[in-house]
Amino acid sequence: MEIIILEGTPKTPTVEFKPLEGYLLLRGRSIPENSIEFYKPLIEGLEAYNQNPQPVTNVDIQLEYFNTSSSKCVLDVLKKLEVINGNSKVTINWYYEEDDEDMLEAGEDYQAIINVPFKMVEVEE
Amino acid sequence: MENIHDFYTKMEDGNILLSFKGEVTSDLLTSILQIMESKMETLAEPPIIKKKVYNILVECLQNLYHHLENDDLATPMNEKSALFMIKKQDDEYSIMTGNYIMNENVSPMKNRLDTINSMDSLQLKTYYKEVLNNGEMSTKGGGGLGMIDIARKSGKKLEYRFDKVDSKISFFSLNVRVAQKTKEEKENV
Numbered sequence: 261m262e263i264i265i266l267e268g269t270p271k272t273p274t275v276e277f278k279p280l281e282g283y284l285l286l287r288g289r290s291i292p293e294n295s296i297e298f299y300k301p302l303i304e305g306l307e308a309y310n311q312n313p314q315p316v317t318n319v320d321i322q323l324e325y326f327n328t329s330s331s332k333c334v335l336d337v338l339k340k341l342e343v344i345n346g347n348s349k350v351t352i353n354w355y356y357e358e359d360d361e362d363m364l365e366a367g368e369d370y371q372a373i374i375n376v377p378f379k380m381v382e383v384e385e
Numbered sequence: 386m387e388n389i390h391d392f393y394t395k396m397e398d399g400n401i402l403l404s405f406k407g408e409v410t411s412d413l414l415t416s417i418l419q420i421m422e423s424k425m426e427t428l429a430e431p432p433i434i435k436k437k438v439y440n441i442l443v444e445c446l447q448n449l450y451h452h453l454e455n456d457d458l459a460t461p462m463n464e465k466s467a468l469f470m471i472k473k474q475d476d477e478y479s480i481m482t483g484n485y486i487m488n489e490n491v492s493p494m495k496n497r498l499d500t501i502n503s504m505d506s507l508q509l510k511t512y513y514k515e516v517l518n519n520g521e522m523s524t525k526g527g528g529g530l531g532m533i534d535i536a537r538k539s540g541k542k543l544e545y546r547f548d549k550v551d552s553k554i555s556f557f558s559l560n561v562r563v564a565q566k567t568k569e570e571k572e573n574v
Contacts, residue, residue: 270415291418291443293411293450325436327443328530335517359433362440362538369510373518385432 264305272298273323277305282314282348286337287322290330299333306340313348317341322355322383323363331366338374345376355381404470409449417446421471428473437563438478441538444531445469445480445561452484478563486557491547494557497529498545501536509537540564 268274268288276285284306292298319341326334341350352374354367364380371378396404402424405417421442425435449467468483486494504512513533536543544560 270419291447293414293447325440325443327440327447328534329447331517331530331534357432360436361433362436365510369514369517373514 262305262308264302275302277302277309279305279309280314282317284317284319284341285322286334287320289324290326290334292327292330295327295330295333299330299337303333303336303340306337306344310340310344310347313344315348317344317348317350319350319352320355321352321367324357326366335370335373338370338376342374342376350376351379352376353379353381355383357385358382359385399470400472400474402471402473404468406468407466409446409453409467411450414443414446414450418442434478434563434565437538438480441480441535441561441563442471444535445482445559448531449482449484452486476565480561480563481559483556483558485550485554486547488549488553488555491555491557495545495547497532498543501532502542504536506537506540509533513537535561538563 263279264275264277266272266275271289271292273286273288273290276283278284290298321334323334338352341352344350354370356363356367364382367378367380371380403417403420405413407413418439422435422439425438430438446469449469453465453467467485468481470479470481472479472481501509501512513530516530516533532543539561541562541564544562546558548556548558550556
């Protein structure tokens with residue numbers, strides 16, 4: 261299984277996907293014009309991971325900004341995690357900055373759609 | 386010679402922070418976003434306002450970008466170009482965009498905007514989730530979420546107008562005002 265490590269750019273997030281550790285991180289900004297292209301390798305990586313996942317999978321999502329084009333892709337990532345949750349114990353930590361009610365609400369929107377335990381984690385600005 | 390001072394005064398009186406007319410490219414968006422971010426930093430805007438304005442700006446600009454990329458506006462005028470302005474007056478930010486649109490797309494667009502404007506914040510939240518979860522992923526990526534998100538985050542009705550240019554095209558103007566209400570104020574409404 262392939263590790264995915266991508267450094268963040270002004271328009272795309274830091275991505276760390278470490279299948280052997282059962283760990284996924286998305287951090288920073290996700291505002292590319294074409295997010296489908298950006299998220300494709302990760303979605304494929306998660307599909308492959310589901311063939312032989314770790315007993316526990318931890319996911320940290322710490323986005324500062326994301327556009328609506330990314331919001332669909334993030335949902336796709338979460339839907340893959342929902343499937344993985346059948347074979348591995350998945351926990352999703354959704355981080356939002358203090359006072360960032362829009363980001364908290366975005367996490368709650370996903371929580372309502374996805375059947376995986378979500379933890380809302382408030383962080384200081 | 387054109388009176389450049391007139392242009393300047395108009396923009397100054399209109400409290401325009403930034404304006405651009407021309408072709409909207411990916412690199413341009415990156416630059417504009419960086420400029421606006423440092424501008425809001427200089428103006429010492431509260432983080433909550435900074436984030437709202439930034440988010441809405443991203444959606445508005447990417448709407449323009451995808452619109453110009455996808456629509457076939459092959460008419461004699463320079464229709465691939467768009468206009469946007471960012472205004473700050475009495476602590477309220479406005480993001481204004483203008484672009485050409487084919488006449489046949491005017492009424493679907495108007496319907497979408499009217500639907501969004503008829504909803505309160507709870508209805509918008511439900512609608513957003515519905516489109517997010519069931520909507521088809523368009524090649525643009527957003528699949529119609531952009532305007533809903535803009536309305537949700539702005540906390541105001543979307544102001545718009547269409548001006549017919551000729552038998553083929555119209556000009557679409559959108560004004561998004563960003564509510565300055567804090568969380569406490571919102572809860573007291």
